[in-house]
Amino acid sequence: MPRLTDANVTIAKEIIGRYPRPKSALIPILHLAQEQDGYVSEDAMRHIAELLGITPAEVYGTATFYEMFKFEPVGRYCINVCTNISCQLLGAWELLEHAEHHLGIKAGSTTDDGMFTIEDVECIAACTEAPALQVNYRYRYRVTHAEFDLLIADLRAGGLADEIPPHGTLARVRQRTPQNWADTGRTAQAEVDAR
């Protein structure tokens, strides 16, 4: 099982440098691990513990609180259908049922070919565009059943690869640590420690 690659260790160290205390970098680095492997492996969590100087149990303890972290491989595309109130009012359950039928799986599971996972999720802040869904956290609005089928066909054919990276990748732009980084983080912490 994979640890973080050298390139990702470099990124992780840069992230750690932005916080007064290393543990604050934990969630961003867990995302980095998920971006690398599509899920968060046990080895990655051990490696992260080493990088942050905390125990693997602490890493696991935090990671399991948050719904986005997956501890086993999931589909290349995670389709999150919102069924919360505004979407329920405008046909979200019917859309979810259609999605399950179309892909031949139940919400919470993955197709045999490892392409798709469907989930029934809480409000994704697109309530005026109901029913709404996300594919790997990219939005689709006012989705009809026919449009759902087209979306799946497009994803299968690789037609949306530019817009929707594989599961685990969120922002494709990282904050850079610039030359003039004021370094206040660590000086701030030094002030606290001095007390």
Next chain:
Amino acid sequence: MTDTPTPTSYTVPGLVPTGPRLITARFDVADGFTYDGYVRTGGYTALRKALTSMTPQQVHDEVRTSEMQGRGGAGFPAGTKWGFLPPDVFPRYLVINGDESEPGTYKDRMLMELDPHQLIEGVVIAAYAIGAAQAFLYVRGEMALAQERLAQALNDAYANGLVGRNILGTDFSVDVTLTWGAGAYIVGEETALIESLEGERGMPRLKPPFFPAAKGLYMQPTIVNNVETLSNVPWIINESGQAFHDLGAPTSTGMRMFAVSGHVNRPGVFEVPNGITTFRMLFEAPEYCGGVRHGRSVKAFIPGGASAMWFFDEHLDLPLDKPTVDQAGSMLGSGAIVVMDDRTDMVAACWRVVRFFARESCGKCTPCREGTTWLERILKRMLDGHGRADDLATLLDVCESISPGLAWPPRQTTICPLGPSAVSPIASAVRRFQHEFEHYVQHGRPIDGVERHAIHGAGAHV
């Protein structure tokens, strides 16, 4: 993707351009989210003005004069909150709450995706006013595009000397770190957000003593403000606090973003003057919702997100300003209006909101952890046609132990308001539509004439 007609003038899904626009004006500019687009349309002039011609105290005074209420939920005036920082305790931090996940709420994501520089400008000005050398911009994990746009915007702002060391050549420096969550509604609560930012499970802290302004991030003084709140700051600095105060209602100043969703002909996000009535947005003003679908009537509406008590048709004429809505027994919350027409199944609607809270309870307090799950199970049982004779009494009994008296504002047996929030939909729906619950229990199905949903499987714990 749409199967209802949408006016072609919408350049952004969900946004309806109308009226004076303080913070949504740039949404119409195709490249408004880029550095060039922002600067071309007057961006970063407020920052220059603040840093080169005003003292931190003067900036703070403008915000105080504006009497802008926080847009994250509690509606506490931002200027007053900033004043709670203990003098001379450093370091102190600014934390920006971009965790938007209250059901019905859609506006912070829009602000982050479409005008990230406006937010960053507001953040740097606020940091200057409160004397913070470091700010953390916490974006909800599920918002990939918002994270991407903010990362790019921060990189560009740093490169142009607008964030970081010696901003605009002055001796003011602040670093802004973009950070993000990983899927947990409770992290929107400010002390839980701080826990999360410290790398912990996102569980709220007890207030008192842990009011962030006194003991926040790393136990240092911390101001937590919502994205929409801080996005208004550049306008206030450019135009003055008094100009802001002149807009909206005297008791809820300025403009405010409302998301109107549910059974309306044209759901959308509007920047409207505080104090507008729901009636005006739903029926009267042609630029807004265009009425309820199929000419139906309003059975109930939620005025301020899933945590709020529900309103009914007699509340349509209430001005949406804080004291009015508070007094009527609900809250403006996060500016989220969810409209349910006369064919809505109240038990199903109630269940769906309760399931949300049951799923999102952090588990720290027993009444919330156990109680919300109970509530969800009982309601689901009713929906599935297996309701029991005493279910309604049990529901109210469980509500009572989470929030004694079912009063508004809710009394709390819990650490944070999430538990009592789960009581709101039940207290609202049972009070008004008790017969619908009883009908489910007696006949195993809803009353005639309501729309059924293909709800399947999924309870609170999936």
